[in-house]
Amino acid sequence: METKIFKREQLDEAVSLLREGGLVAFPTETVYGLGALATRDDSVKKVYAAKGRPSDNPLIVTVADEAMMRPYAKEVPERAEKLIKHFWPGPLTILLLAKEGALPESVTGGLPTVAFRCPDDQLTHDLIAKLGYPIVGPSANTSTKPSPTTAQHVYHDLKGKIAGIVDGGETEVGLESTIVDLSVNPAVVLRPGKITPEEISQVLGEEVLINRGQVSDKDVPKAPGMKYRHYAPSAQVYVVDQAETFDKLDLDASCGVMATSDLLENLPVPEENKFNLGKNLTEADHNLFAGLRYFDDRPEIKSIYVEGFDQGEESLAYMNRLNKAAGGHHV
Ligand code: TXA
Ligand code: MG
Numbered sequence: 573m574e575t576k577i578f579k580r581e582q583l584d585e586a587v588s589l590l591r592e593g594g595l596v597a598f599p600t601e602t603v604y605g606l607g608a609l610a611t612r613d614d615s616v617k618k619v620y621a622a623k624g625r626p627s628d629n630p631l632i633v634t635v636a637d638e639a640m641m642r643p644y645a646k647e648v649p650e651r652a653e654k655l656i657k658h659f660w661p662g663p664l665t666i667l668l669l670a671k672e673g674a675l676p677e678s679v680t681g682g683l684p685t686v687a688f689r690c691p692d693d694q695l696t697h698d699l700i701a702k703l704g705y706p707i708v709g710p711s712a713n714t715s716t717k718p719s720p721t722t723a724q725h726v727y728h729d730l731k732g733k734i735a736g737i738v739d740g741g742e743t744e745v746g747l748e749s750t751i752v753d754l755s756v757n758p759a760v761v762l763r764p765g766k767i768t769p770e771e772i773s774q775v776l777g778e779e780v781l782i783n784r785g786q787v788s789d790k791d792v793p794k795a796p797g798m799k800y801r802h803y804a805p806s807a808q809v810y811v812v813d814q815a816e817t818f819d820k821l822d823l824d825a826s827c828g829v830m831a832t833s834d835l836l837e838n839l840p841v842p843e844e845n846k847f848n849l850g851k852n853l854t855e856a857d858h859n860l861f862a863g864l865r866y867f868d869d870r871p872e873i874k875s876i877y878v879e880g881f882d883q884g885e886e887s888l889a890y891m892n893r894l895n896k897a898a899g900g901h902h903v
Contacts, residue, residue: 576736577723580695587702589735595622597712597726598634598699599740600691602663602748602765603719603861604726605634605709606734607699610644613676616708620678622733624715630681632665632689632749634709636700641688644674644706651776652754658775661692663749664767679708685755695740711748712737717868718803718861718897721746725865746858747889752780764888766857782888803861803897805868811880811894811902821877821903828867831879832856845873853881857890864897877903 578586578596586596593615596607606623608615610633620627635641638656642648646669655666670686680686689709691697700707711719714729723739730737750765752772760781761769773780807828812818815835823829823841830847831839832855839846847863849856856879867873878894880902881887 573732573735575727575731575734578736578738583695583699583702583738586699586736586738590703590707594735595619596735597730597737598696599738599743600693600696601743602691602745603721603743604712604723606712607634607707607709610675610679610706610708613678616676616678619708619710622730623710623713625710628681630683630687631679631708631710632687633675633679633706634689634691634700635706636697637690640706644671644686645669645688646671649754651759654775655752655772659767660690661697662767663692663745663765665689665749665751667751667753667755669755687751689749693740695738699738716802716804718805718864719748721861744858746860747893764892766889768885768888770885803864803893804899805864805876805897806871807867807873807876808901809876809878809898811898812877813880813902815879817903818877826872826874828870828873828876830863830876835879849879853883853887853890856881860890860893
């Protein structure tokens with residue numbers, strides 16, 4: 573299958589492909605998603621196949637606005653209304669009880685809940701609005717690889733397996749959306765993202781819990797994605813918790829380093845083995861996945877040392893992705 577790249581002028585072509593049951597990747601403010609008509613079981617199943625994703629890991633339902641979400645939710649509690657009003661469109665995914673039978677079981681993996689997301693991206697808003705139906709939207713990477721932050725990353729992983737990619741340039745945030753479970757009380761943040769638990773708590777005017785639990789393969793976890801290997805490049809990743817540690821590392825030509833500009837500057841490592849995460853945490857969020865992918869294309873790199881951040885809730889999302897990529901290895 574030829575994988576076409578679409579610009580804004582060709583949006584109608586992308587809409588037609590989705591309407592016919594095809595797979596089209598789309599930009600969001602977080603990472604690129606892999607779209608398919610959420611109302612069609614056969615289309616949804618193609619998403620699992622293209623990504624190589626286990627079928628018990630449910631998919632986010634991506635909508636153009638709140639009205640498009642309503643027919644698929646059993647109810648929209650006041651707490652959800654508050655969050656939607658405040659954060660949508662934006663990088664917050666909301667878990668609600670599903671309306672029975674409204675979506676194919678392949679979307680929810682048989683769970684009683686559905687994850688809804690309304691991305692802050694004009695191209696994708698227009699794509700879904702023209703289609704008139706929600707699309708599923710897992711990250712558009714091969715399962716276990718870092719999420720894609722450019723159309724080129726998507727092409728690298730999924731060329732020949734999907735019908736098209738809507739190219740909206742580099743994504744802004746760089747890490748996936750915050751997921752908050754509103755089917756329980758108090759609400760629980762299942763996956764940290766740019767929107768922090770504190771911000772959610774302030775808007776709700778109530779306590780919000782954070783799920784930090786490690787989940788084993790035997791469990792049925794609340795966010796099924798948590799139990800799977802993630803963001804893992806071929807080389808071994810190490811989290812470097814203290815900046816001083818970089819000076820003590822025995823770095824050779826098989827080592828890659830990902831750090832902020834100031835730190836990187838003075839390290840005795842060949843330039844091509846350095847990946848600049850930027851000036852601060854926000855830029856590091858934006859660049860993390862691109863950096864992991866950069867070294868994945870360099871088979872001679874066996875270890876990657878990545879700067880850790882300790883900035884409270886602000887660094888939860890970054891450290892969550894980095895810890896997964898490192899499989900818990902710290903130096
Ligand atoms: O920023 C994002 O959320 C991106 C962009 C493309 O929108 N999407 C994304 O999707 O990260 P994905 O599939 O890579 O991650 C969604 C996570 C998975 O870990 C999945 O297990 C969880 O959400 N999830 C989906 N539906 C769920 C449900 N009903 N209950 C619990 N967890 C759910
Ligand atoms: Mg993903």
